[in-house]
Amino acid sequence: MQATRPLLYKGFIGRSVDEFKRLSHIVFSLEGIKGAQGPYELHSFRSPGSVHDCKVMSDVEIGGVSKANLDWVPSPPPSSGMQPPSPHSPGYARFHGSISTELPKDRPEIKRTGYAAFRTRDRPPTVFGRSLWNIDPYVYLALRVKSDGRSYFVNVQTDSVVPTDLHQHRLFVKKPGEWETVLIKWNDFVRTNLGLVVEPQTEILRQKVKSIGIGLTDRIPGPFELCIERMWATNDESEADSVVGLSTSSSDKATAAKEGELKTKQGQKIAWGSK
Numbered sequence: 233m234q235a236t237r238p239l240l241y242k243g244f245i246g247r248s249v250d251e252f253k254r255l256s257h258i259v260f261s262l263e264g265i266k267g268a269q270g271p272y273e274l275h276s277f278r279s280p281g282s283v284h285d286c287k288v289m290s291d292v293e294i295g296g297v298s299k300a301n302l303d304w305v306p307s308p309p310p311s312s313g314m315q316p317p318s319p320h321s322p323g324y325a326r327f328h329g330s331i332s333t334e335l336p337k338d339r340p341e342i343k344r345t346g347y348a349a350f351r352t353r354d355r356p357p358t359v360f361g362r363s364l365w366n367i368d369p370y371v372y373l374a375l376r377v378k379s380d381g382r383s384y385f386v387n388v389q390t391d392s393v394v395p396t397d398l399h400q401h402r403l404f405v406k407k408p409g410e411w412e413t414v415l416i417k418w419n420d421f422v423r424t425n426l427g428l429v430v431e432p433q434t435e436i437l438r439q440k441v442k443s444i445g446i447g448l449t450d451r452i453p454g455p456f457e458l459c460i461e462r463m464w465a466t467n468d469e470s471e472a473d474s475v476v477g478l479s480t481s482s483s484d485k486a487t488a489a490k491e492g493e494l495k496t497k498q499g500q501k502i503a504w505g506s507k
Contacts, residue, residue, distance in 0.1 A: 271374070272465040274365055274444060275352050277325035280304045286445070288350045290329070295336030296345035299329035305459070317376055317411050317461035327446065328457040348456070351387060351445025364391055365441040370465035372415040373444070374472065378459040381408030383450040388421055391440040398424050399436050403446065404476050411459075412473035415466070420476065 276282060283304045290300040306323045308314035317324045333346040355363035367373075373386070384403040399421035405412060418438065423430045427449070444463055448456055469475055 271468065271471070272365075272367065272370060274367075274373075274441075274463045274465060276462040277304065277460055278322050278462065280323065283325050285353050286325075286350050287353050288327075288348075289447075290348040291332075291345040294342050294345065295339045296342075296347075297332045297334050298346060298348050299332075300327070300348035300350070301329050302327050302350050315411055317378070317459070321461060324459050324461040326457065326459050328455070330455045331448065331451065331453055333451050333453055344451075346451035346453070347447065347449045349387065349445055349447030349449075351389070352443045354442060364439070365465075366439045367418060367436075367441055367465045368438040369467075370418065371467050372417055372465065372469070372472075372475070374413055374415050374464050374466045375403070376411065376413050376461040376463075377403070377405065378411045379403065379405045379408055380457045381405065382448060382452070382456050382458075384458060385447045385449065386416060386421075387445045387447055388436060388441060389443045389445075390437040391442050392437060394425065396425055397430065400424050401476070404474065406474045411461075413471055415469065415472040415475040417476065418465075 275285070283302045286302055288300050288302050290296065290298045292298065292300075303326045304323055305326050307316040307321050327348075327350055329348055331346050331348060335345055336342050357363060373388075375386070385400050386403050388399040390397070390399070401416050401421045403414065403416075405414060418436055421436055423433050446458065446460070448458075
């Protein structure tokens, strides 16, 4: 038996109290003047209910047969010898399934399949209004992940006048199969709409971040698996195993250009490393 959606979130009063505490902390710590004093957690997958606060999507919605799941996994015990996502972490989420480029036989208008994704659900309102993340004081988005090395994208949606706009960036990892913390500069995300780069480019609405997620659109048939413990905003580069965009060698730039999947309307690929 599954819990109904209202039971998965804190009550209206509880959410409002949490938001009041957060806003009060910003005021009394003078963050508006001094800048952010610490990391800002956006979504944690350390509890079993955290996966229910996310929406899973795939080409099944248009008749495709790709499979996507987001499951909660308890951290392995120390005696197992397996690497946990972080010390004393109770668990994490596992985004997994299989990609298929098979086209639906009964829908000839569908010309392209082969994708899977998840994102955080829209946050419920508080007494202060709609719940949105304000990441304006922060330079980086941080993600604690263990990737299989496939070409995943990080997707950021804001409360924009164009609801279908996404800001996207490749999730570059250095150690496939191992836990690592990746930092991506908020200013390095690319504005897209329906998979194409939008011109003119605009920065993320930093005070109105609505949801964050990860997608796989490389259209390579076969299984995939990406584990994630949490996502947060930070200014501390020392938290990262790798910082995307901070320093990129010429060989990395060539790889980024070769592997990029986002294209402009003229068909040109986005070379992430040279942004």
